[in-house]
Amino acid sequence: MSWVLWLAVTFSYYAFFSWLPTLLIARGFTITHSFGFSIAICVAQIPGYFSAGFCNEYSGRKTTIVTYLGAAVISAASMALVSSSTGILIAGILLSFFMNGTFAGVYAYTPEIFPTALRATGMGSASAIGRIGAIAAPLLIGVLYPKAGLAGVFGMTALILLFGALSILVFGPSTVNRSLEEIESTY
Incomplete structure (x- = not known):
């Protein structure tokens, strides 16, 4: 479950951010306009x-991750469907906000779900699998975009994010109000 989660989140993050200026230019934006949008979209990561972080403490990590991934799915689907400059900017800002917010949950949740003796190995292996997504995403987007366009790229991103959300929703243990010893005893 943690590997699927990390793969989905990291793949989608790098698919979006490594190609964002290029996809905007291909959509008809000028280089200056594209980079201006990219900056505004990236700034949304900070409040995300x-x-x-706040939601992790009050709602729990699993709930936060699933909620933020669900909102990222909607944002990616919106990015695939909108055509106006304002729509693209709003969808991009929301996608950026929720994608980075997901990482806040993932970094807190992943070590909690592994037994103490395997915590570093579990976190490291999940992160390493995620890096496979980071490597594959820009390559796959480069192949997919000419054939499927912006809608195809963001439609695929939405599906991958949905798969990650469903993975944790179905298989992820809840860590709310549970000590690490309690969580470990479920294994």
């Missing part, structure tokens, strides 16, 4: 991370 802080808000998820």
